[in-house]
Amino acid sequence: MRILLLNSILYTPRTTAKGRFIPQVASIEDCMIIKLGIEFVNQGHEVTLVAAEDYKPTNQQDFPIEIVYFRSMLPKLFLPTVLPFHPQLIHFIKKHKEQFDMIISSEIFSFNSLFAACLVPDKTLIWQESGNHNRKFFKLPSLIWYHFVARTFMRKVRIVPRSPKAGEFIKQFGLKATSNFIGHGVDGNIFHLQKEKKNFFIVIAHLDKGKNVMSILLLYQKFIKRYPNELYSLYIIGEGEESERLQEYVRTNQLNKQIFFLGKMPQKELCKYLGNSVCMLCNSIKEMNTLSIGEAVVAGTPVLTNTVPYNYECVRENKLGIARDNWTEEDMYEIVMNNTYYVDNCSRYSSQLLLSELPNKFIKQFNIK
Secondary structure (H helix, E strand, O other): OOOEEEEEOOOOOOOEEEEOOOOOOOOOOOOOHHHHHHHHHHHOEEEEEEEHHOOOOOOOOOOOOOEEEEOOOOOOOOOOOOOOOHHHHHHHHHHHHHHOEEEEEEOOOHHHHHHHHHHHOOOOOOOEOOOOOOOOHHHHHHHHHHHHHHOOOOOOEEEEEOOOOHHHHHOOOOOOOOOOOOOOOEEOOOOOOOOOOOOOOEOOOOOOHHHHHHHHHHHHHHHHHOOOOOOOEEEEEEEOOOOEEEEHHHHHHOOOOOEEEEOOHHHHHHHHHHHOOOEEOOOOOOOOOHHHHHEEEEEOEEEEEEOOOHHHHHHHOOOEEEEEOOOOOOHHHHHHHHHHHHHHHHHOOOOHHHHHHHHHHHHHHOOOO
């Protein structure tokens, strides 16, 4: 098949006290949508990706997919961090629509999805991650979009949710959502099952307030005080505006020999730490699908999370760790003591999360009439 991917926002913008911004990056090889496009190519398909020029990497990279970057127009009105606006895409789709068999567009709340739904509804599939309204401007733009724009122009388009929560959200607006969801796939060429674990917990997150990493430091403190014979360290992978505050807390509380900040690292290096860890910890207060949860499971590492990530249900239903709000040091101890049980569950379930499964899942959903 010849596939057009519409995904203007290649990676997550960062949030600071001054607002959201798009950080410049040298490489996009670890971006989820890039990996998905390459996987389609590996399975014999041709792929073109449309993205916003704002997310173009500083280094030139060669991929087996074609990438077309469009300039974001009227950026003060349509923020590239939220709703990039590429009217050039209208001409692009009109000119090339016969060349593509399937169009996969990210999110209902997107001009890309609107243009594709209006111009080629029979070829368009929207892959929906959001399970709530965007909060920008008191949710007003999102409310208007879902209640009026989507109801009017997207009724004929197939919509595939990325989680049960996203599916429930879509149904409110009378749209044609599939009953099966397709989550973010994990690159099985990088993340491998590792059953032998070492004595450390791991956190993988952008270090902002939404990830709530400070709460994990406090819980880890309780763990080492309550179970002093369990000699487990805590590795934190990531960077962000909360990094200095977190490191200062560690220094002040003399935890330098137990808690280690490793910074941001590429997936090929990250996978080694994740596979060796006894458990991945997550306690976010703001999240959608957490890709690192899937990566942990494929690496055979149990997950301890609250119910904020949309994909927490996968952890709970398949006993891939523990998923509950207000988890405690007792839950950390439970995973340590019964680690083999949870690792074995991850091993049995991991194949369902692989990126290599996604192309056929998309094609199957697209072919359902």
